[in-house]
Amino acid sequence: MIAVSGRAPFAPRGLAPRGAPFVAILLIGFVLFLTGTPRHWGYFAAAAVVAALALASGALAPWERLPGIAAVAVPLAIVLSIALLREGQGGSLSGYGALFLLPTLWVACYGDRTQLLIVLAAMLVAYWLPIVVIGAPYYPSSQWRGGGLLVLIVGLFGLTIQQLLFDLGAEEGLRADAERRLREASAYELHDDVVQNLTVAQLALAVGDGERAQSAVDNALKVGQGIVESLLSTQTLEPGSLVRRDTDHPS
Amino acid sequence: MPPRLVIADDNEGIRVLLRVLIEVDGRMKVVGEAADGEQALALVRSERPDLLLLDLSMPVLDGLQVLTEIRAAGIELKTLVYSGFTAAEVREAALAAGASDVLVKGVAPETVVARLAELAA
Numbered sequence: 001m002i003a004v005s006g007r008a009p010f011a012p013r014g015l016a017p018r019g020a021p022f023v024a025i026l027l028i029g030f031v032l033f034l035t036g037t038p039r040h041w042g043y044f045a046a047a048a049v050v051a052a053l054a055l056a057s058g059a060l061a062p063w064e065r066l067p068g069i070a071a072v073a074v075p076l077a078i079v080l081s082i083a084l085l086r087e088g089q090g091g092s093l094s095g096y097g098a099l100f101l102l103p104t105l106w107v108a109c110y111g112d113r114t115q116l117l118i119v120l121a122a123m124l125v126a127y128w129l130p131i132v133v134i135g136a137p138y139y140p141s142s143q144w145r146g147g148g149l150l151v152l153i154v155g156l157f158g159l160t161i162q163q164l165l166f167d168l169g170a171e172e173g174l175r176a177d178a179e180r181r182l183r184e185a186s187a188y189e190l191h192d193d194v195v196q197n198l199t200v201a202q203l204a205l206a207v208g209d210g211e212r213a214q215s216a217v218d219n220a221l222k223v224g225q226g227i228v229e230s231l232l233s234t235q236t237l238e239p240g241s242l243v244r245r246d247t248d249h250p251s
Numbered sequence: 252m253p254p255r256l257v258i259a260d261d262n263e264g265i266r267v268l269l270r271v272l273i274e275v276d277g278r279m280k281v282v283g284e285a286a287d288g289e290q291a292l293a294l295v296r297s298e299r300p301d302l303l304l305l306d307l308s309m310p311v312l313d314g315l316q317v318l319t320e321i322r323a324a325g326i327e328l329k330t331l332v333y334s335g336f337t338a339a340e341v342r343e344a345a346l347a348a349g350a351s352d353v354l355v356k357g358v359a360p361e362t363v364v365a366r367l368a369e370l371a372a
Binding site: 043071191192195196197198200202203204206209212216 | 264360
């Protein structure tokens with residue numbers, strides 16, 4: 001579910017499995033609106049429209065042509081959508097505050113540190129602004145403390161997740177690099193063996209030493225066969241694996 | 252007096268056969284054979300040849316290291332790199348390190364001898 005790369009959160013490849021859990025939980029949040037009171041449908045509708053637009057842009061916008069920071073617009077819109085949903089069902093009493101974890105977790109997994117800080121700031125605003133603008137009883141002053149602490153804790157989680165993913169990516173890079181070096185070293189040795197033997201054969205022919213030339217060609221052939229067999233992975237040979245696709249070259 | 256040549260290649264067959272070809276040709280005299288880069292450097296220092304036929308992939312020191320050491324020591328000689336690597340980067344690296352020319356293993360043996368003779372002229 002979690003990709004190591006945080007550079008292209010909305011890249012089409014793997015977007016569906018990446019985004020599905022987040023979208024599913026958001027949808028559950030919208031469905032649960034029906035189970036609580038009060039129900040201010042205007043806020044619900046506004047929240048639904050904002051969420052739909054955010055998800056559509058996440059899937060369809062030409063992110064590869066936009067600056068990387070633009071990707072934060074989608075989680076920010078989701079924060080707004082959740083704030084509207086929350087307002088539509090009684091503010092801090094709605095229980096929708098937990099949904100703010102969704103966009104934060106998204107940027108923690110797929111965004112960069114700047115995007116995470118922006119979304120955390122938006123989450124803080126979503127908690128604190130209604131206290132100033134609307135106030136109790138929907139948004140009691142205890143939310144200053146509650147919202148602030150929640151943002152701090154979520155921020156800690158988010159930064160930890162990003163660090164872990166970064167470390168994982170670095171380890172993966174080192175492993176891939178070691179594999180590449182090993183492959184290159186093997187290829188280098190094999191290449192050298194083939195070229196040396198063929199060169200000996202060529203020189204031997206030039207001096208009229210047919211026996212040595214034949215021996216060198218035999219050695220080159222053995223090495224060449226080793227290379228080809230390693231490429232073909234004949235350890236896992238199955239009937240039909242050796243059917244030629246190209247009839248231009250005789251066997 | 253014919254130009255003096257050292258052959259450096261870790262493959263004994265290549266060294267022996269090149270020596271035969273060069274001696275049959277008669278335009279140069281082989282004064283030493285080296286099976287690794289360190290031996291090649293030692294022969295260059297002791298024999299002071301006019302020419303060095305140098306493989307790139309060798310034990311102890313590779314051909315590029317030998318070229319670098321020769322240049323650092325201020326030794327004047329023509330070096331023909333004779334290597335199995337066909338990549339342009341390898342050729343450029345060898346020339347940048349001081350090689351006079353680069354031939355890829357697989358060229359006709361007569362070409363190797365002829366190029367050595369040209370460099371010696």
